[in-house]
Amino acid sequence: MINLRHIFLGLLVGACMLCNQNVNAQGDLDFDQVLKAGAEDANTFLGEYISPFAKGFGYGMASGWYNTAKTHKSLGFDLTVTANLAKVPQKDLLFNFIGSDATVSKYNNLRLVGGGSANLPTIFGGETSEQLQTSYTENVNGTDYTVDQTFDAPPGIDVEDFGGYVPVPMVQLGLGLVKNTDLKIRYIPTQKSEEDGYEVGLIGFGIMHDFKQWIPGLKQLPIDMSVFVGYTKLTTDFDLSGSDITDDGTASYNVNALTYQVLVSKKLSVLTFYAGLGYNSVSSNLEMLGTYEIETDDPLFPLILEDPVHQNFDSSGARATLGMRLKLAILTIHGDYTIQAYNTISLGVGLSIR
Structure with missing residues (x-):
């Protein structure tokens, strides 16, 4: 079976370089069951179930780029x-299974089961006693x-296992170029799990430029x-070929996060206070490719689904950041808070020279 809850937990834990997390969920998203409803219904259900993961990871990726407006x-x-x-x-912990109009x-x-409308948990929601039913005839x-x-x-997944937050760590290098311009590169080495059949990697690039030098006033x-x-890009691949319903199935999940900001900071002795105002654009897509065989009442004649899932998630909006950095010789420690669609705390430590 294809256990998507474990796949995305693996992505969350693997990308965040966390090990041995205990996750308090009392069941699994066995996606072969949802696929039995057909590709269209599977896409609709998965889109609502996964959406908070896509948004949280994307907004985390768009954060933590700077801790001062001063270039090297x-x-x-x-x-x-x-x-x-x-x-x-x-x-975003729940979604309405039917919609605002329970008759449609x-x-x-x-x-x-039982009809009507109900709020079901998303990937970060809690437990539920609801049951789903698929019943139809295909010619x-x-x-x-x-x-x-x-x-x-x-x-x-019980998001409280992560303190109620989607954690997205970064390792980042900033390099001074010319004309008060910094190049920033962020990177997470590719993480692989043979047991869960996934690999994930991240890379990003940024440019920070001191514009005050060009304005006399x-x-x-x-x-x-x-x-x-x-700009930050997360790329992941999953091997689903070990499932009971596919011999060649694969999945990919990719996130792109773009942010534009105006920064200001003031240094007072060893403390620097900084702020940023700007805009985020986050997009991601999930695809499940390959051939999937879905059981019917006649085991000799399964339904065949080809490349059943194609889901795109987009989110954008304004952001505002306030933070503080402590610098002792070349050691820096910083923390900030960003108000955006998914409010984000960034905490970091580093070395800074010149």
């Missing part, structure tokens, strides 16, 4: 390790075959001011 001198550099913690809002279902073949080459099953609605102000643009 030429060939100056900093090396920083940052943990970005994106808070999952309460409203979002699904063709998937129903709640294959002139013969009707029935798909009929009832299964427990899947619970989510601002040059004399006793503060630092910069503009910043940063």
Whole structure:
């Protein structure tokens, strides 16, 4: 069977370089059961179930780029390790299975046992006692075959195991170039799990430039001011071929996070206070490729689904950051808070020279 809850938990833990996390969920998202409802219903269900993961990871990736608006001198550099913690809002712990109009279902073949409408947990929701039912007839080459099953609605990962946050750590290098311009590179080495069949890697690039130097009226102000643009990409691949329903199945999950910001900071002795105002654009996509065989009432004639899942998640909006950095010789320690769709705490430590 294809256990998507374990796949995304593996991604969460692997990308965050966490080990041996205990996750308090009382069930699993066995996606072969959801696939029995057909590709269209599977896409609809998965889109709502996974959406908070896509948003939380994306907003975490867009954060933690800076801890001052002051750029390095030429060939100056900093090396920083940052943990970005994106808070999952309460409203995204559940989704309405039917929708605002309980008389119009979002699904063709998937129903709640007992009918009606209910809030079901997303991937970060809690437990549920609801059950789902798939019951329909499909005609294959002139013969009707029935798909009929009832299964427990899947619970989510208990986000409280992570303090209520989606953790996204970064290792980042900043390098001073010319004309008060910094190049920033962030990186997570590729993490692989043979047991869970996934690998994940991350890379990102950013440019920070001191614009105050070009505006005569601002040059004399006793503060630092910069503009910043940063892009981060997460790439993952999953091997699903060990499942009971596919011999060649694969899945990929990719996230792109782009942020534009105006930064300002003020240094007072060993403390630097900084702020940023800007905009995020986050997009991600999930694909399940390959051939999947879905059982019917006649085991000799399974339904065949080809490349059944293609899901895109997009989120964008304004952001505002306030933070403080302590610098002792070349050691830096910083923390900030960003107000955005998923409010984010960033904590980091690093080395900074010139």
